[in-house]
Structures are given as C-alpha cells and as structure tokens.
Amino acid sequence: MTTPESDAGRGESRWPLSSSAAQRDHPGAPDAGVRLAGRWLPDVAAVLSFVLLAFWVTARFWLRPDQESQVNPTDQAQFEWMMAHGARVVTDFAYPFGSDRMNVPEGVNLMANTSVLSVSLPMTPITELFGPRAAFLLFLTGAMIATGTAWYLVISRVLVPSRLAAWIGASFCAFSPAMISHANAHPNIVAQYVVPLIVWRTLALRRPGRWLRNGLLLGLLIVWQAFLNLEILLMTAVGLGIVITVLVVRQPDLRRDARPFLAGLGVAAGFGLVLLAYPLYVQLFGPGAYEGLSRLIRGYRSDLASFFAWPGESLAGDPRDTGRLAKNPTEENAFFGWPLVVLTLALVWWLRDRAVVLGLAAVGVLFTVLSLGREIRYNGRDTGVPAPWAVLENLPLLHSVVPTRWALALTPVVGLLLAYGVARAAELARDHPAARRQIRFAAGTVLVMALLPLVPTPLPTTRMEPVPEFVTSGAWRPYLAGGRSLVTLPMPDTDYAAPLRWSAVTGLEMPIARGYFLGPDRRPDAPEGPIALFGATPRPTSGFFTTIRRTGAVPPITPQARVAAVDDLRYWRAGAVVLAGHRHEEALRRGMTELTGIEPVRTGGVWLWDVRPLLD
Numbered sequence: 219m220t221t222p223e224s225d226a227g228r229g230e231s232r233w234p235l236s237s238s239a240a241q242r243d244h245p246g247a248p249d250a251g252v253r254l255a256g257r258w259l260p261d262v263a264a265v266l267s268f269v270l271l272a273f274w275v276t277a278r279f280w281l282r283p284d285q286e287s288q289v290n291p292t293d294q295a296q297f298e299w300m301m302a303h304g305a306r307v308v309t310d311f312a313y314p315f316g317s318d319r320m321n322v323p324e325g326v327n328l329m330a331n332t333s334v335l336s337v338s339l340p341m342t343p344i345t346e347l348f349g350p351r352a353a354f355l356l357f358l359t360g361a362m363i364a365t366g367t368a369w370y371l372v373i374s375r376v377l378v379p380s381r382l383a384a385w386i387g388a389s390f391c392a393f394s395p396a397m398i399s400h401a402n403a404h405p406n407i408v409a410q411y412v413v414p415l416i417v418w419r420t421l422a423l424r425r426p427g428r429w430l431r432n433g434l435l436l437g438l439l440i441v442w443q444a445f446l447n448l449e450i451l452l453m454t455a456v457g458l459g460i461v462i463t464v465l466v467v468r469q470p471d472l473r474r475d476a477r478p479f480l481a482g483l484g485v486a487a488g489f490g491l492v493l494l495a496y497p498l499y500v501q502l503f504g505p506g507a508y509e510g511l512s513r514l515i516r517g518y519r520s521d522l523a524s525f526f527a528w529p530g531e532s533l534a535g536d537p538r539d540t541g542r543l544a545k546n547p548t549e550e551n552a553f554f555g556w557p558l559v560v561l562t563l564a565l566v567w568w569l570r571d572r573a574v575v576l577g578l579a580a581v582g583v584l585f586t587v588l589s590l591g592r593e594i595r596y597n598g599r600d601t602g603v604p605a606p607w608a609v610l611e612n613l614p615l616l617h618s619v620v621p622t623r624w625a626l627a628l629t630p631v632v633g634l635l636l637a638y639g640v641a642r643a644a645e646l647a648r649d650h651p652a653a654r655r656q657i658r659f660a661a662g663t664v665l666v667m668a669l670l671p672l673v674p675t676p677l678p679t680t681r682m683e684p685v686p687e688f689v690t691s692g693a694w695r696p697y698l699a700g701g702r703s704l705v706t707l708p709m710p711d712t713d714y715a716a717p718l719r720w721s722a723v724t725g726l727e728m729p730i731a732r733g734y735f736l737g738p739d740r741r742p743d744a745p746e747g748p749i750a751l752f753g754a755t756p757r758p759t760s761g762f763f764t765t766i767r768r769t770g771a772v773p774p775i776t777p778q779a780r781v782a783a784v785d786d787l788r789y790w791r792a793g794a795v796v797l798a799g800h801r802h803e804e805a806l807r808r809g810m811t812e813l814t815g816i817e818p819v820r821t822g823g824v825w826l827w828d829v830r831p832l833l834d
Contacts, residue, residue, distance in 0.1 A: 260381040261370075264388070268366035271393055271674070275401060276359045278679040283351075285679035289547040293403035295715035295722075296332070296734050298350035301357065302722035303328065304338020305345040309725075314339075315500045319726040320718065320733035321754050322703035322791055327506030329497050330750075331736050332406045336445035350722040358401060361409035366392030369633065372414035376421065377634070378641040386665065387637025394629040395529030398674040399550035407623075412443040413454050413630065420458055423482035424475035433485025440490040444497075449619060453585070453627040460584065461577035468573035508738040508750040510617030515750075518545045519591025519607070520552040520625045521598065529553035531678075534671030542598035545622070552589060552625035554632070557668040562632055565639040575638060582631045589625035618750075640665070686798045688822030689720045694728055694794065697828065702793030703729045705829075707806045708767040709760050710734050711753040716798070731790035732760060759786035762813070763806065770802040772809045783813045788833050795827040 278285055287294045299320070306312045306319075314335055318325040328335075337357055338345070345353040369391040374384035391397075391410070400407040419436040423429065443451045466472050501507060510516075521543040529550050530537035537547060544550045554562075562582075569575040592608035594601045607621050643661040647654045688694060694704060706717040715734040738748040740755040754760070759782060765773050773779075787795075797806055797818070807825055811817060814832060818825040 260385075261374075264370050264381070264385045265363070265367050267385070267389070268363045268370075268392060271366070271389070272359045272362035275362065275393070275398060275674050275677055276355065277676045279355050279358075279677070282679065284682055284684070286682035287403040288678040288680040290403040291680070291682070292712060292715035292734055293548070294354065295718040297334070297357070297403065297405060298354045299718040299722045299726070300328075300331075300333055301338050301341065301345050301350045301353040302726050303333065304335060305342040305350075305353075306726050307335070308339055308342040309346065312726075315497055316505065317726070319721060319729045320735065321737065322729050322731050323789070324737075324754070325506060326733065326735045326737065327500065327504055329501035329504070330507055332447070334406050334409075334446055336442050337405075337409065350719070354405070358403075358405040358408065361405050361411070362392050362397070362401070364411035365397075365409065365413075368411040368414045369630070372418045373634070373637050376418055378637050380637075380641040380644045383637045383640035383644065386640050386669075387633040389633075390636055390669070391630050391633035393674055394633070395532060395535075395553045395555075395672055395674075396551045396626045396629050398531050398677075399529065399544075399548055399553075400626070401677055402548045404548055406447045407450065407626070409446055410450060410630075412439055412446060413450065415439050416443065416454055417458065420462070420483075423486075424472070424479045426475070426478045429478045429481040430485055433482035434489055436482065436486035437489030437493070440486060441493045444490070444494055449623060450627075452615065452619065453624065457581045457585070457627060457631070460581045461574065464577035464580060465573045468576065506737050508736065509748050510612075510750065511620070512739075512749050512751070515620060516611050516617065517591060517621075518549060519593075519595060519605075519621045520586075520589040521595045522590065523597040524550070524552040525554055525586070525625075526556040526559055527553050528555050528671060531675050532671060533673045533675065537678075549620075549622050551622050552586075552628070554628075555668070555671055558632070558672065561639075561664060561668040562635055565635045569635075569638055569642060572638070575635065578631050578634055582628055585624040585627050585631070589622050589628075591621040636665075683716055683799070684823075685720050685723050686796075686823035688796060688798075688824045688826070689723060689728065691822060692724075693822050694796075697794035697830065698728065699793070702791050702830075703731045705731045705787065705790055705792045705795040707763055707795060707797040707810060708800060709763055711764070714767070731792060757786045757789070758782040759813075763809065766805050766809050767800065767802060770805050772805050772812070775809075775812050780813060780815075784832060787814075787829055792829050792833065795829055797825040798823060 273280065303312070303317055303319070304314075307314045315329045315333075316325055316327055320326050334357075338353075341353050341357065344356055366388050370384050370388035373387050374381050378384060378387075391414075397408055397410075416436065416439050419432060419439055423432050423436065425432065440451065443454070466476075524540075524543040527540065527543055528535035530540040530544075530547060530553075531550075534555065535553070540547070540550060540553065544553070566575060566579045587605065588607055588610070590605040590607065592605060592611060594603040594605050610616050611621070640661065643657060647657040650657065698704060704717070706720075708714045710717045710730065710733050712734060717730045718734055721728050721730050732754045734753055736750045736752060737754060739751045740748070756764075758779065762773060762779065762783075765771075795810060795814075797803060797810070800806055803825075807818060810827060814827060814829060816827045816829065816832065818827045820826075
C-alpha cells in the first residue's frame, strides 16, 4: 500500500514534499544560483500573469475614475461603505461588529452582513489616503491576484510537481466564469486566497509532533476567512471533509496519522471557536440578527442547462444570452461551457486510480446537486422534479446559504482536476520521449478548446453619479448636530444605494436613515418571521417614496399620510431631507413638499428640506 509521500512522483499527493524533491532543490548543490533562478522565474511569471489578468478584468474601473459597476452598483456602494467602516474602527475605535451610521436609529448588525473586517481593517491607510472607492477597487483587483497566487503556491508546493500544471489550475481558480461573475462588486467572494491556505494547513495536520502549532495556524486561517466570507468557509469545510474521508478510505496507511491530525483539528476548532464566540453571538443573537434568508433568495438556484452554457463575460459568451439561465449577472456560478464539462468528466475517468481525484469528484457531484435548489430547473423552465435541497434548506446555517453558490465551490474542484490532468500529461511526455511532441500537442489542443472560450472580458461599467457638494463640503453638519440623521430621496435600498457612498466619503461621520443591508423583517405580520430583508423594515413614508420612484406618480396625500410622515421623520431622527437628482425628481420633490408643507431650497447640488422645525 502506498503513502502520499511515495506517490509524490505520480502526482497523487505531495503531502509533504518528498525527500528526493528536497534534495534536488537544495540550494547548496553545484550551480545553486542558476537552479534557484530557474526555480523562481516560473513563479514570478505566474504571479505577473495574475496581475495582468486582474487589471485586464478591472481595466475600465482604473482607466475611468468616474465609473462604477454597471450590473451591480448597489453592492459596490455597500462595500465602499464597509471599507469606510473598517477605517473608522481603526481611527476612531468604533465598535467593529455593528454600526449606528446607517439605518438610524436601529443600526446594522455587521456580523450578519458582509463587513469584510479581515480586509477593511488592514486597508485603513488606503481608505484614509485615497478614499473608499480606491480601497474597494484595490480590494477587488488584489483579491484576484492573491487568490491566483495562493492557489499557485499551494498546488505547486504541495499537490503536483509541475509548475505549468499549477499555473493552469490556479488561473482557473482565480479567473473562472463564476469568479468573474462575482467580480461585479462581490470582492468578498472573489477573495478566496485563504481557501488554499486552509487546504495546505489542513493537510499539514498529519505531521507528528506539531499538532499544537499546526492547529493554531489553521485556527487563525479559519478566523481570517470567517471575517471575509462565512459561506465560503462552510463550503471549504464540507469539501475538505469529503476529500479527506475518501483519502482515508482509499489509503488505509493514512490512518496511522489520525492521532496528530485529530489533535490538530481539535486545537484549530477550539481556538477558532474561542476567537469567534462573541462575533458569532452578535451575528446570531445580537441586535439586527435574523433567522435565515427569505424563501425568494433561497430560491436562487442553478439551471441545469447553465453548466453547459458560455458565461456572459467571456470571449464566447454574450450577457444577453444568460438572462434565462442565471438569476442575475453576479450569480453565473455554474457556467462552464460544454467542452470544459466534457474535459472534466474525462479527467475524472482518466485519473480515477487516484484517491484525491475521486474525492474531488464526490465533492463536485454533491455541490452540483445542492446548487440545483429545491426544484430542478432546465433551460429557464421549472421541471417539477424536486431536488435534495428542499429537505436541507430550513436547517440551521443552511437556511442562510444561497443554493446556487454551491456551484461556485465547483471552481477549485475543476481547477485542481485540471492541475492533476496536466501533471499526468507531463509525466506521460517525460516517460515516452518518442511521443512527447504528440502528447503535448494533444494536451494543449484540448486545453485550448476547453479554456480559451472562457477567457474573461473586462467588467462592464457605467457612469457613477458624483457625490453632491452638499456632502463633500460638509454643509450637512449643522443639520445633523445632536445625533440627527440625513434622509435621502430616493431612500436607499436594493435599487438605490448612492447615499451609502455619500456616507462613506465622509468617513461615516454623516449618518443616514435606512440603507442597503441585510436585517430582520420587523413587521408584526411578517409571513416568514424575522427572516432577512434587503434593507430596513418598510414604513409608511418609505413606501410612499418607493411608489414615486418606481412609477413617477405622486400617490394621494391624506391627513393620515402627513401625520405618518412626521412620525417617520421623528423616528429617523431626521435633521434634513435631500434630493440629489433622479429621473422622477419632479415627482419626488413635489411629494415631499406636499407631505411636509416645507418648501425646499437648492444648495450644494441638492434640494434641501430643513425638517428640524417640524420635528422639534
């Protein structure tokens, strides 16, 4: 029976590096300088390629400072706000896990949202010096580079001996269609550079004599990922658990390492739970906590046909063709194209003698099935065929997972299979010199056919509305003295999040009413209980202006509506109401004026209603 060390030459696993590999690369050998340079040049080239690809994808953002995400501007504004919050935690010692700067007076539970503290805190100097937009863009671009680099280093140092194989696998892990889809203002999902580090340190747990050190290191990585994205952490844990189980079943010799592995795993879990105990308590039970996502969001699932379709933002794709197969352009999690699907299945069959490949295949099958949601959908139509997720979706933790994102977790599965496949082809070429050219040509042709159509195109952008001078000049300060907030028209929600950017530009010194975030549905007659809403619980006045924003018509204004408006403005602790321009600006301005009886003034690029006399 072979062990992972003895299988290193076949690419089964380099867990840890074989002794022969260590001797071969020893820097003290003759021509060590030449060998060292030759060893690092491919690494430098790999990282440089990730840098170029990341800047290619985000080029329109860098070249035009007045641009924002075309398909997801609200999430971009939200993450800019989160970057400002992280900076405020460092500079003002603000409470990290919640904030009263949005959704006044209730505030926001930031542990129950994408607060990305593991990035926003260390990036405070960038946010303070260059602003939240620059911090967001650097976060997004750097996430792609770091993810590719981390996967490349782990694959090349731990899993396969071929640098080319590692580069191909890592490139897919960082720039797959799903990752490019989420690059539309989901940097917390694109930032998967901690995942390969967790894989690496989990495999290292089996080393005897280092269970405490290895467990602590893994625990720190778990905490790091928890403050980046808990959903990705859950999927990583499930995937690793399946692969390790298959390895242990197929390779009984690994069981001799169970004691240090389990000891280290226990240390990692205990250490992580200690550090995360209070943040998780805040998330699950603190102010602003909720009990899972709404049934609508939990209905986001992968269309079975999407696995064979081209992604919208790729050389072969067209965003207009993906509308019926994906819920929105940021959730193209399952778009691989039929050539890559065929290649992936062929790789599993070809490499089926390797336990790690069987483990990856098991993960792929499970995640594919889970991503189909509660009912299988094919080519834009419901089939009526139930899927396993219907049984699981209401379980604790799982009720906060968007089903289609299980398909997102297929990206590293496919990336690793590609790396193992290229490494095996390289071995065949080495072992059969007479057929070396033909093997390389065949492998290269197959890879080009499967991957070239998926090469990403630059993310689409649109012109960003400038922040009004009323905000940038600080003219809002007198109106918000004494703990008051700014009410904006339209009011911020899933369709309009510009006020979050305004607040971010001020370093969150300017608190705003309502907002764009996940919070509990507080309506007494809420049909699903305190599940998550995107935004604050509706109030009469917010509903009034939502109607105007969507229809352009002013609803009838009754005495009850005027009383409700005063009550709502008082509830929001409003100091001023502003309107900075909208396609229904005239209707919004007339509605606010008739509702309050206050005539607005034009100042600093906004219409301003001073509502303090009305509420005092």
